[in-house]
Amino acid sequence: MNLPFEILATDGTARRGHLATAHGHVDTPAFMPVGTLGTVKGLLPEQVAASGAQILLGNTYHLMLRPGAERVARLGGLRRFMDWKGPILTDSGGFQVMSLAKLRKLDEQGVTFKSHLDGSLHHLTPERSIEIQDLLDANITMQLDECIGLPAPRREAERAMHLSLRWAERCKKVFRERAGYGLFGIVQGGVDKALRKESALALKDMSFDGYAVGGLAVGEPQEVMLEVLDFTLPLLPADRPRYLMGVGTPDDLVKAVMRGVDMFDCVLPTRSGRTARGYTRRGVINLRNARHRDDPRSIDPDCPCPTCSRWSRAYVHHLFRAEEMLGSILLTLHNLYYYQEVMAGLRKAIEAGKLEDFATAFFEQQATGDLPPLG
Amino acid sequence: MNLPFEILATDGTARRGHLATAHGHVDTPAFMPVGTLGTVKGLLPEQVAASGAQILLGNTYHLMLRPGAERVARLGGLRRFMDWKGPILTDSGGFQVMSLAKLRKLDEQGVTFKSHLDGSLHHLTPERSIEIQDLLDANITMQLDECIGLPAPRREAERAMHLSLRWAERCKKVFRERAGYGLFGIVQGGVDKALRKESALALKDMSFDGYAVGGLAVGEPQEVMLEVLDFTLPLLPADRPRYLMGVGTPDDLVKAVMRGVDMFDCVLPTRSGRTARGYTRRGVINLRNARHRDDPRSIDPDCPCPTCSRWSRAYVHHLFRAEEMLGSILLTLHNLYYYQEVMAGLRKAIEAGKLEDFATAFFEQQATGDLPPLG
Numbered sequence: 001m002n003l004p005f006e007i008l009a010t011d012g013t014a015r016r017g018h019l020a021t022a023h024g025h026v027d028t029p030a031f032m033p034v035g036t037l038g039t040v041k042g043l044l045p046e047q048v049a050a051s052g053a054q055i056l057l058g059n060t061y062h063l064m065l066r067p068g069a070e071r072v073a074r075l076g077g078l079r080r081f082m083d084w085k086g087p088i089l090t091d092s093g094g095f096q097v098m099s100l101a102k103l104r105k106l107d108e109q110g111v112t113f114k115s116h117l118d119g120s121l122h123h124l125t126p127e128r129s130i131e132i133q134d135l136l137d138a139n140i141t142m143q144l145d146e147c148i149g150l151p152a153p154r155r156e157a158e159r160a161m162h163l164s165l166r167w168a169e170r171c172k173k174v175f176r177e178r179a180g181y182g183l184f185g186i187v188q189g190g191v192d193k194a195l196r197k198e199s200a201l202a203l204k205d206m207s208f209d210g211y212a213v214g215g216l217a218v219g220e221p222q223e224v225m226l227e228v229l230d231f232t233l234p235l236l237p238a239d240r241p242r243y244l245m246g247v248g249t250p251d252d253l254v255k256a257v258m259r260g261v262d263m264f265d266c267v268l269p270t271r272s273g274r275t276a277r278g279y280t281r282r283g284v285i286n287l288r289n290a291r292h293r294d295d296p297r298s299i300d301p302d303c304p305c306p307t308c309s310r311w312s313r314a315y316v317h318h319l320f321r322a323e324e325m326l327g328s329i330l331l332t333l334h335n336l337y338y339y340q341e342v343m344a345g346l347r348k349a350i351e352a353g354k355l356e357d358f359a360t361a362f363f364e365q366q367a368t369g370d371l372p373p374l375g
Numbered sequence: 376m377n378l379p380f381e382i383l384a385t386d387g388t389a390r391r392g393h394l395a396t397a398h399g400h401v402d403t404p405a406f407m408p409v410g411t412l413g414t415v416k417g418l419l420p421e422q423v424a425a426s427g428a429q430i431l432l433g434n435t436y437h438l439m440l441r442p443g444a445e446r447v448a449r450l451g452g453l454r455r456f457m458d459w460k461g462p463i464l465t466d467s468g469g470f471q472v473m474s475l476a477k478l479r480k481l482d483e484q485g486v487t488f489k490s491h492l493d494g495s496l497h498h499l500t501p502e503r504s505i506e507i508q509d510l511l512d513a514n515i516t517m518q519l520d521e522c523i524g525l526p527a528p529r530r531e532a533e534r535a536m537h538l539s540l541r542w543a544e545r546c547k548k549v550f551r552e553r554a555g556y557g558l559f560g561i562v563q564g565g566v567d568k569a570l571r572k573e574s575a576l577a578l579k580d581m582s583f584d585g586y587a588v589g590g591l592a593v594g595e596p597q598e599v600m601l602e603v604l605d606f607t608l609p610l611l612p613a614d615r616p617r618y619l620m621g622v623g624t625p626d627d628l629v630k631a632v633m634r635g636v637d638m639f640d641c642v643l644p645t646r647s648g649r650t651a652r653g654y655t656r657r658g659v660i661n662l663r664n665a666r667h668r669d670d671p672r673s674i675d676p677d678c679p680c681p682t683c684s685r686w687s688r689a690y691v692h693h694l695f696r697a698e699e700m701l702g703s704i705l706l707t708l709h710n711l712y713y714y715q716e717v718m719a720g721l722r723k724a725i726e727a728g729k730l731e732d733f734a735t736a737f738f739e740q741q742a743t744g745d746l747p748p749l750g
Contacts, residue, residue, distance in 0.1 A: 037697045039694060041701070066693070067693040071668070071689070075689050081690055296450055311457075315456055319412075324414050326419070328700065329419070329700075
């Protein structure tokens with residue numbers, strides 16, 4: 001196997017694993033911060049690494065448009081370009097073509113679209129997506145798929161799933177196999193059990209280095225997402241990593257890990273960090289809220305992150321009110337630490353066989369609400 | 376003396392000194408980065424300190440409006456609020472009232488103005504300015520003065536200078552003397568030799584802990600500024616630090632240090648860092664320029680800063696084109712390192728009695744222009 005994956009412990013359907021890449025290993029279940037354009041917005045790579053993140057996600061769609069995959073390759077690949085030392089996973093570009101590009105036209109061959117930046121015309125095929133991800137030097141490459149929104153008619157979900165399977169084969173064919181690098185297939189099929197099953201089994205037959213569940217976190221309620229996981233995950237090979245794309249809240253992460261997901265990515269901790277939303281043990285708080293104006297306490301008094309160790313809610317509030325960059329930086333930092341701490345807690349709980357206890361305590365604490373105001 | 380200042384070496388009229396405050400010492404000549412609103416924009420305090428900065432400047436006008444001086448005091452003072460470990464100098468608020476506030480009305484008592492943020496009415500007197508700076512816990516407090524633009528009629532410069540002298544006395548009267556803290560007077564008088572002399576001698580008679588030259592860097596040519604320094608600095612007590620407010624470019628710093636200035640502050644390295652202008656040994660370059668798009672070289676190949684050690688011009692260019700925060704962060708960091716390196720070079724040259732040689736080499740290198748494009 002080019003991407004060795006070892007399951008170290010299980011607890012129910014949850015798994016604690018170790019994924020080895022050419023640029024370092026990943027302890028799973030793992031959360032991958034999103035570095036869309038070759039940077040996790042506002043942070044230096046070492047700040048991201050210090051939060052506990054071992055692997056980053058880069059976006060093929062954004063990077064192919066700017067600065068361009070060939071340019072990144074000439075500059076030594078994405079890792080060298082941004083000076084991130086660890087492994088990188090890139091998406092295929094398909095999802096963002098559908099959500100961001102203009103005048104897109106999809107056919108059997110691939111998708112033609114106009115850049116949201118300058119209107120220039122681009123063509124993305126399964127083969128080109130793999131080539132771009134190779135140029136970026138991604139350790140984990142994702143197949144090109146067609147991701148549709150939910151709810152969707154069954155016929156539409158079926159058509160997109162079948163197309164994604166044909167694209168999976170084409171991706172597999174051109175992917176350059178090498179040690180420490182791998183290609184993941186993506187299960188599609190909307191919310192339909194039979195379609196998901198068909199997709200999962202077909203991908204399994206093709207033998208990928210890992211399997212993503214795609215087409216979720218696209219507007220459906222959490223229980224729908226969890227139900228799809230419940231009937232999809234058992235169909236995937238147990239010895240390969242499972243990646244739930246674009247998910248989610250801390251609550252989503254805990255529930256998906258309990259069902260057997262190994263990897264996640266989401267813009268929530270970083271995007272929220274720029275819009276003054278802080279994730280804490282007691283739920284989400286808005287740092288722009290006037291209640292924090294005079295509060296000398298940390299965002300989360302139990303958090304060991306640099307932000308909570310050194311700065312008050314009052315200071316972070318002030319920075320957001322004054323529209324100072326440092327507000328986004330400090331809160332993004334905190335949110336990433338918090339996400340990584342949830343993941344570390346999950347890993348430890350699985351090792352100890354105490355995942356149920358962990359989850360119960362987690363949900364209870366999340367439900368308590370923010371600290372009461374100071375007398 | 377509450378603010379001990381020792382001259383360790385001189386070279387011509389230039390001085391190499393050591394200023395002791397309650398929160399650490401400052402090696403002079405020194406450049407103070409500007410942290411307008413309780414943050415050097417985009418950087419953590421330790422990044423600013425790592426650049427070599429030993430003292431920061433905070434802006435009374437901005438901080439009194441938001442978050443408010445009393446609030447900062449309740450939160451432990453500006454140092455604790457922003458977690459900067461070293462000394463802080465605050466300006467008096469006068470300069471920014473004149474440049475930013477709306478509907479300002481100045482009389483003998485002080486200045487009444489409307490906030491540029493919300494139109495609220497504020498009153499700033501010499502006594503209130505000192506009180507605010509005390510609440511912020513500034514190690515170096517500046518007297519309130521009236522700073523006029525240049526060119527200005529002599530009569531106007533004389534009126535403002537006299538008012539500033541009367542305000543200097545009122546500031547001195549209410550300043551709370553204590554070890555490790557000091558109050559600086561500000562010489563005014565426009566470009567008029569007699570007025571500058573009258574101002575300098577009157578302030579000297581009042582005995583301040585240091586003396587600033589104000590009313591420069593307000594639009595006049597460099598030679599006018601240097602001429603004012605030439606006839607003003609010799610009138611100031613040799614055993615007290617001399618601070619040239621709001622200056623300047625690296626070229627300004629070298630020329631002013633040669634004339635005997637000990638301290639500087641300026642937004643240039645930080646503001647330029649946010650507008651893609653990088654200061655280098657070979658002059659200023661614009662990182663948005665397409666010539667850097669494919670350039671794997673550092674902004675300044677001789678620079679030991681984190682940005683130049685780890686990232687290419689191509690990467691910084693990409694970040695600015697993509698409007699990523701990290702572009703401003705990396706370039707601000709580089710600019711601050713470069714400014715501090717110029718200051719360290721000046722200090723070393725004065726110690727060695729080789730300031731002329733240093734300056735000659737500096738001006739020559741600055742004139743060479745940017746690196747030629749790669750073959």
